[in-house]
Amino acid sequence: MVEQKVLEPEKLFFETQRTELFITGSEVVKEAIKRANVDIAISYPITPQSESMHLVGDLYAEGYVKEYFRGENEFAVMSEVMGASMAGVRVFTATGGPGTLRAFENFPNWSGSRLPIVCAFMTRGVNAPLSIQPDTIEMAFMLDTGMIMFHAETGQDIFDMILKAYVIAEKTDVHLPIGIFMDGFFVTHTRDKVKVTPEEFKLPPYKPYCSPIPVMDMENVPVRHMRDPFVMKSNFISYAAHASWQQEILAAVERSRKYIYRYLGGMVEVENKNADILIITSGTAVSQSREAIELAKQEGIDVGLVKIKCLRPFPVDEIRELAANAKYIIVPEFNRVGWMCRELKSVIEDNSKVIGAPRVFGGMTMPPKLILDEIRRCAN
Amino acid sequence: MKGLFKISPGYEDVMPQEYLDLVNNGPYGKNYGVDDLGTFKELLEEHPLCAGCGLALSMRLVLASLPAPEDTIMVGSTGCSSLAFTQVAVHNIHSLFGNQNAVATGLKRALKIRFPDKVKDVVVMAGDGATVDIGLDMVMHSWFRREKITTIMLDNEAYANTGGQESGMSQQNAVLNMAPTGKKFPKIALPEVAKASGCAYVGVVSPAQPKRLGDMVRKAILIAREVGPTYLQLYSPCPTNYKFKSRETMQKIKERMESGMFEVMEYITPEAEAFLAEMKEGDKQ
Amino acid sequence: MTAKSSYKVLPGPEGYLPPAAATMSVMLPDPGEGLVEGEIVPQEQAINKIAEKLLSAKNPTFFPGPLVLWAWKDGVIEKAVAAKELADVVGAKIIPMPDYRPKYPMINPEIEINPNHPNLTIWHNKIDVCVFVGVHCHFANIALKIIRGGTSCYTIALCGEMGHEDAMITLRDVKADTIRKITEAVKEMKAGGVVSG
Ligand SMILES: Cc1ncc(C[n+]2csc(CCOP(=O)(O)OP(=O)(O)O)c2C)c(N)n1
Ligand code: SF4
Ligand SMILES: [Mg+2]
Numbered sequence A: 001m002v003e004q005k006v007l008e009p010e011k012l013f014f015e016t017q018r019t020e021l022f023i024t025g026s027e028v029v030k031e032a033i034k035r036a037n038v039d040i041a042i043s044y045p046i047t048p049q050s051e052s053m054h055l056v057g058d059l060y061a062e063g064y065v066k067e068y069f070r071g072e073n074e075f076a077v078m079s080e081v082m083g084a085s086m087a088g089v090r091v092f093t094a095t096g097g098p099g100t101l102r103a104f105e106n107f108p109n110w111s112g113s114r115l116p117i118v119c120a121f122m123t124r125g126v127n128a129p130l131s132i133q134p135d136t137i138e139m140a141f142m143l144d145t146g147m148i149m150f151h152a153e154t155g156q157d158i159f160d161m162i163l164k165a166y167v168i169a170e171k172t173d174v175h176l177p178i179g180i181f182m183d184g185f186f187v188t189h190t191r192d193k194v195k196v197t198p199e200e201f202k203l204p205p206y207k208p209y210c211s212p213i214p215v216m217d218m219e220n221v222p223v224r225h226m227r228d229p230f231v232m233k234s235n236f237i238s239y240a241a242h243a244s245w246q247q248e249i250l251a252a253v254e255r256s257r258k259y260i261y262r263y264l265g266g267m268v269e270v271e272n273k274n275a276d277i278l279i280i281t282s283g284t285a286v287s288q289s290r291e292a293i294e295l296a297k298q299e300g301i302d303v304g305l306v307k308i309k310c311l312r313p314f315p316v317d318e319i320r321e322l323a324a325n326a327k328y329i330i331v332p333e334f335n336r337v338g339w340m341c342r343e344l345k346s347v348i349e350d351n352s353k354v355i356g357a358p359r360v361f362g363g364m365t366m367p368p369k370l371i372l373d374e375i376r377r378c379a380n
Numbered sequence B: 001m002k003g004l005f006k007i008s009p010g011y012e013d014v015m016p017q018e019y020l021d022l023v024n025n026g027p028y029g030k031n032y033g034v035d036d037l038g039t040f041k042e043l044l045e046e047h048p049l050c051a052g053c054g055l056a057l058s059m060r061l062v063l064a065s066l067p068a069p070e071d072t073i074m075v076g077s078t079g080c081s082s083l084a085f086t087q088v089a090v091h092n093i094h095s096l097f098g099n100q101n102a103v104a105t106g107l108k109r110a111l112k113i114r115f116p117d118k119v120k121d122v123v124v125m126a127g128d129g130a131t132v133d134i135g136l137d138m139v140m141h142s143w144f145r146r147e148k149i150t151t152i153m154l155d156n157e158a159y160a161n162t163g164g165q166e167s168g169m170s171q172q173n174a175v176l177n178m179a180p181t182g183k184k185f186p187k188i189a190l191p192e193v194a195k196a197s198g199c200a201y202v203g204v205v206s207p208a209q210p211k212r213l214g215d216m217v218r219k220a221i222l223i224a225r226e227v228g229p230t231y232l233q234l235y236s237p238c239p240t241n242y243k244f245k246s247r248e249t250m251q252k253i254k255e256r257m258e259s260g261m262f263e264v265m266e267y268i269t270p271e272a273e274a275f276l277a278e279m280k281e282g283d284k285q
Numbered sequence C: 001m002t003a004k005s006s007y008k009v010l011p012g013p014e015g016y017l018p019p020a021a022a023t024m025s026v027m028l029p030d031p032g033e034g035l036v037e038g039e040i041v042p043q044e045q046a047i048n049k050i051a052e053k054l055l056s057a058k059n060p061t062f063f064p065g066p067l068v069l070w071a072w073k074d075g076v077i078e079k080a081v082a083a084k085e086l087a088d089v090v091g092a093k094i095i096p097m098p099d100y101r102p103k104y105p106m107i108n109p110e111i112e113i114n115p116n117h118p119n120l121t122i123w124h125n126k127i128d129v130c131v132f133v134g135v136h137c138h139f140a141n142i143a144l145k146i147i148r149g150g151t152s153c154y155t156i157a158l159c160g161e162m163g164h165e166d167a168m169i170t171l172r173d174v175k176a177d178t179i180r181k182i183t184e185a186v187k188e189m190k191a192g193g194v195v196s197g
Helices: A009-014 A025-034 A050-062 A074-086 A098-102 A106-112 A138-142 A155-169 A236-264 A284-298 A316-324 A339-347 A368-379 B017-025 B054-065 B080-085 B100-114 B128-134 B136-144 B190-196 B210-226 B246-258 B270-284 C043-056 C076-090 C118-125 C137-150 C176-191
Strands: A019-024 A040-043 A067-070 A091-095 A118-123 A148-152 A178-183 A191-196 A268-271 A277-281 A303-308 A310-312 A328-330 B072-076 B092-094 B121-127 B150-155 B201-205 B230-235 B265-268 C033-036 C039-042 C060-064 C129-133 C154-158 C169-171
Touching: A009 A155, A019 A025, A025 A050, A025 A155, A025 A191, A040 A050, A040 A074, A040 B100, A050 A067, A050 A091, A067 B100, A074 A091, A074 A098, A074 A106, A074 B100, A074 B136, A098 A138, A106 A236, A118 A138, A118 A155, A138 A148, A138 A178, A148 A155, A148 A236, A155 A178, A155 A191, A155 A236, A236 A310, A236 C137, A268 A316, A277 A284, A277 A316, A277 A339, A277 A368, A284 A303, A284 A368, A303 A316, A316 A339, A328 A368, B054 B080, B054 B121, B054 B150, B054 B210, B054 B230, B054 B246, B072 B080, B072 B100, B080 B092, B080 B121, B092 B100, B100 B121, B100 B136, B121 B128, B121 B210, B128 B136, B128 B150, B136 B150, B150 B210, B190 B201, B190 B230, B190 B265, B201 B210, B210 B230, B210 B265, B210 B270, B265 B270, C033 C043, C039 C043, C043 C129, C043 C154, C043 C169, C043 C176, C060 C076, C076 C129, C076 C176, C118 C137, C129 C137, C137 C154, C154 C176
Parallel strands: A040 A067, A040 A091, A091 A118, A118 A178, A148 A178, A277 A303, A277 A328, B072 B092, B072 B121, B121 B150, B150 B230, B201 B230, C060 C129, C129 C154, C154 C169
Antiparallel strands: A019 A191, A148 A310, A268 A303, B201 B265, C033 C039, C033 C169
16 A cells, blocks of 8 residues: 555646556546545445446555445445445445446435435446446436436546545535446446546545534534434425425535536536537547547538536536537437436527437447437538 | 533523533433433433323433443434434434434444544434334344444334334234234244344343333443444334323233233343453442 | 526515525635625625624624534634624624424524524514524525525524525634624724614
8 A cells, every 4th residue: 555645636636747547447436536535435246336346445455445345235335325424434335227226215315414425326227127238327317316416438537526526525515425427338347548646645534524514423513413303294394494405405516516617627528619510418428429520520510519527517507508509419328218318408498409319228339320320410 | 521512601591491401410421321310301302202102211211321322323214213313412313214224334334433442332223114124134234244333123013103004023913004904924033133143132121111121221232332233122112003092001011011922031142241241340440 | 497697695585485595696705705695795895794784783683503502622612702792792682503403392482593493583583683603504504595585684694614695694714703803893883883773
């Protein structure tokens, strides 16, 4: 184990000399967690997540993570990290597909409890029938849990998003769980060049007493406190208290925007934004789109690209502005339901120009040619 | 005493009486027990549970018996007890229905990291439905993993909070909601399961024997602190759903005992026994 | 949808379910700044506005929360004393929020305030300007919204962390020193002829 020194996030992210590694997405998770000063990581196997949590286990064995164990199922694991987070430590876990759905009741509970849990989701198909293959359908279910959601396209995104997620999640005014979604296999199991910060530096530790809600340790006040107290009555007082609580979760999500700008450089990345045809999507669908745009260029068709990095909060103003002048908006997705298309249609004023295609699922790759077909249709 | 139990100067005269009582006459750092009830300000404030509720009585006795309330963090679950837990003056967690032992696992391990040299007792107290039905996998796994937590079941033999449905702890043949023709299988032998799953101490008792209950709570928590997981099952009849008068709760327990259907039970591993003996020795010196 | 940009954080009653100010594009101040009715201003300006509001109030009331009421860590007592001094100089009442639990059968609104129904205490005592200090951010925001929804009380939040958009005036990073600055401002204003309502 390398002796590590704590470094302020701004310095760690933006001022240190980075080295380039050629590693898989799972290995990137390890590199990020190594520098994240995590207290407890809890695992449960599911493809395509397992490898990354094996590697986090290695970090525990080496001494970078203070506590680590395999829980009994995903619902329990998500409850275990919740208990740890309520006791005032920094936690990490990861799951995907059926694991996400098995654990589901915990996610709105994490948000409602204002817990800065960071969880990676290595997405895959959900039953039935069983599939271990890449598919982003679980993200459709996660959109309204109150969690902040980042979607990684590359290994570099995984590294930066995980580390930065801790800093954003733990801001007192945010203090919410963040899910970092990555497309199973396509990024988790492929090698990519990733620039990492020096391993001798790690994030400062979590500060439990900056939490917007008391910590459960009998060392802070008030001592008469339940996490989280509810008014269990059928009257307006009870409804108003619950409603105001929910609004505060929404408000906390909103407050994360400025930090997403500060640390991730914005909610979207844009190339050639004035083109008539725009592709807007997230995750590895962005990489496939890039290739399609190259092919289109060779045919003399000009296409712009918008990569959405953050799904919650959703970049509403950014998308509205970008979409205003486009004639066609193509939305390629790795799932059957087209949740990204739905999201975009709900914010773009003239949404008849949004084309929800191509869509692939069940583990299929997305040949750039499919996207090119859509581009050609728009160009003609 | 820790500062969390002190009122900042200048604010004593605006603090409502209950808080002054808690500060001036509370149980923190006092080593009180069931015998002292009535002489100190209890941890449990006024709550909305029914009159004559056996579970409320059990809760009160458990809270009066905590060996170190100033360093105890409790975990509850959805159910009647969660309505009273909001009124308890130790940090406590209500998370979801049934995940209490998983939450307690994370909590205990985190507290161990943050306060390696301090006593931090983690005590789970939840209903029978939460413990033996919906949360059973997590209860048992916390035992298998030898988590150093105490698990207390408030056994009212039903899902009381949702209107009196059958639970795994209901008696065979009991006619309850969702068991319209009577329950088809016997009360689950969770104490036996606890023994086989690695608990260092297992006990069954009721609030009809308050002193014994208090003693057993203390043992269960002290053993969990040092030796391993412990389990305590508190028979706590529910007048509302079993439709008897609120003053008959104790009577119901006694009838059970007389008919031989309810027995106080204690199981302790040799290791836990040795630990208790050692503690006693230490106390004498 | 309500127009976002025009949203002002003003005394209510705003109605059935007022929005969280943060979802109406109201941003929290950066260090050295304060927030007045949804607008970011230099801290000093916000302090003066607080002094003005306190002095012109008929029944100003401080709601100290657990973080100052209980002497749980270093620095708390100093802050608690500073808040008490400010309340005394203003001639404000102090009504505590010792914890956040829903109370059974009900609270006594005369002597305490609860984040689940802060409006009861405000109505009962006819409070026209209130000051939150030492309340955990989550519970402060919950209470501040309910107050805006149901009462005409002017809310001021002295926050030790990042401030509260749901208050009409908020300061962030508030320490004993910051509170003493408000006390100074109040004293100066008084000397300059502004009298307590
Ligand atoms: C996931 C989930 N399923 C069901 C419920 C409904 N529910 C709430 S309390 C309860 C019964 C609790 O029974 P028990 O644990 O025995 O506690 P008691 O009320 O009897 O004290 C049920 C079924 C819930 N809250 N969450
Ligand atoms: S329903 Fe039964 S268990 Fe629940 S509070 Fe009433 S008497 Fe107690
Ligand atoms: Mg029950």
